[in-house]
Amino acid sequence: MEKNIVVIEGDGIGPEVTRQSVKVLNTIAEQFGHTFHYTYCLMGADAIDKTGNPLPDETIEACLNSDAILFGAIGHPKYDNDPTAKVRPEQGLLKLRKSLQLFANIRPVTTYASLHHLSPLKTKNIEGVDFVIFRELTGGIYFGKKEVNEERTQASDDCVYTREEIERVSHLAFQYAQQRRKKLTLVDKANVLETSRLWRKVVQEIAAQYADVAVDFLFVDNAAMQIILNPKQFDVVLTENMFGDIISDEASVISGSLGLLPSASIGKGAALFEPIHGSYPQAAGKDIANPLGSILSAAMLLDHLGLAKEAALVREAAEWTLSNSFVTKDIDPVNFYFTSTIGELICDYVSNRVPGGINKANIELRKSTII
Numbered sequence: 001m002e003k004n005i006v007v008i009e010g011d012g013i014g015p016e017v018t019r020q021s022v023k024v025l026n027t028i029a030e031q032f033g034h035t036f037h038y039t040y041c042l043m044g045a046d047a048i049d050k051t052g053n054p055l056p057d058e059t060i061e062a063c064l065n066s067d068a069i070l071f072g073a074i075g076h077p078k079y080d081n082d083p084t085a086k087v088r089p090e091q092g093l094l095k096l097r098k099s100l101q102l103f104a105n106i107r108p109v110t111t112y113a114s115l116h117h118l119s120p121l122k123t124k125n126i127e128g129v130d131f132v133i134f135r136e137l138t139g140g141i142y143f144g145k146k147e148v149n150e151e152r153t154q155a156s157d158d159c160v161y162t163r164e165e166i167e168r169v170s171h172l173a174f175q176y177a178q179q180r181r182k183k184l185t186l187v188d189k190a191n192v193l194e195t196s197r198l199w200r201k202v203v204q205e206i207a208a209q210y211a212d213v214a215v216d217f218l219f220v221d222n223a224a225m226q227i228i229l230n231p232k233q234f235d236v237v238l239t240e241n242m243f244g245d246i247i248s249d250e251a252s253v254i255s256g257s258l259g260l261l262p263s264a265s266i267g268k269g270a271a272l273f274e275p276i277h278g279s280y281p282q283a284a285g286k287d288i289a290n291p292l293g294s295i296l297s298a299a300m301l302l303d304h305l306g307l308a309k310e311a312a313l314v315r316e317a318a319e320w321t322l323s324n325s326f327v328t329k330d331i332d333p334v335n336f337y338f339t340s341t342i343g344e345l346i347c348d349y350v351s352n353r354v355p356g357g358i359n360k361a362n363i364e365l366r367k368s369t370i371i
């Protein structure tokens, strides 16, 4: 199979985690006889530095002409700490999502037996947790009209949703639930927000078309608690843009680290794959960030290309690293391996196909020589 993949490394840890995913995709290509052509594009603070624009037109153009997009992360403290900056890295990502009409962001939350002991949550509450957050991605408060007065004493962000925006992501979420445990939870704030009441009404109507899916409704404040208290109750969680952004970072605590969670953004054609974390600037260039969120996003990319066997092998390799304690600093702050070593180990596993073929002594050597 021959495919064109756009790679947007972005800022902070974006480049170092994305490079591990490209290594893994290349190993998959070698093992299975595929050819992946990569086009590298700019976005975020890096793009502002080089072009003055957080999302150059060439990036949109390349993405529209690609089979899939692999994205790292954007964002830089010089903008986070300057609330008056008019041009900002995040504008690039929001505009890309809108331009490509990536209206559904799928964020799976799973747990790994070898990491249970690291969670601040009780093992009995998290073992077997397996749910998916369907986050609406191109509407709501992140895209509403923004205003600030001249004196900067008052500001507003409008939250707008149309019926059509709610319907299209809801149908995808219901269909996803049909393939899983047939339960869908809408998370909203319908006791206060008009947009949430529209969400609830539309989802109630759509539910009639999916009689085999059990639907329930949770206010977002309660949902934030339930995700920590009893995460096993969830199968598919459907929610608007900002609530999905917030509860998915929260849900990563169940898995063990924000660095573990992948995502797929889909919509009207293009498809983009990115870890759910940001640019983690404190770790940039240190080779300590967890690359698994990105590598598991690459697995979702492979699934999207119809390469299910390949995707499964990448997931198996990722699980193999975790269960053999080949983990980054976020998972084990004392005995940790570097970002690049985890990438290499996953490539080794993918090419050898059997864990017995990997020489543990060499891995220990790689760890100690780098430290």
Ligand SMILES: NC(=O)C1=CN([C@@H]2O[C@H](COP(=O)(O)OP(=O)(O)OC[C@H]3O[C@@H](n4cnc5c(N)ncnc54)[C@H](O)[C@@H]3O)[C@@H](O)[C@H]2O)C=CC1
Pocket: 013, 017, 072, 073, 074, 075, 076, 077, 080, 090, 093, 257, 258, 259, 260, 274, 276, 277, 278, 279, 280, 281, 282, 288, 289, 290, 291, 293, 330
């Ligand atoms: N999709 C994107 O590109 C996103 C960009 N951002 C941007 O990223 C910048 C930093 O934002 P933060 O709020 O600090 O969020 P962040 O997600 O970059 O980091 C928050 C914390 O999560 C942990 N973490 C994140 N990624 C990790 C990884 N791969 N391995 C190990 N630990 C990891 C670290 O403890 C870190 O301090 C900001 O400029 C923000 O706007 C934030 C979220 C998403």
Ligand SMILES: CC(C)CC(=O)C(=O)O
Pocket: 090, 093, 094, 142, 245, 276
């Ligand atoms: C720029 C932000 C909306 C990115 C973010 O936090 C996310 O997509 O998770």
Ligand SMILES: [Mg+2]
Pocket: 245, 246, 249, 276
């Ligand atoms: Mg986020």
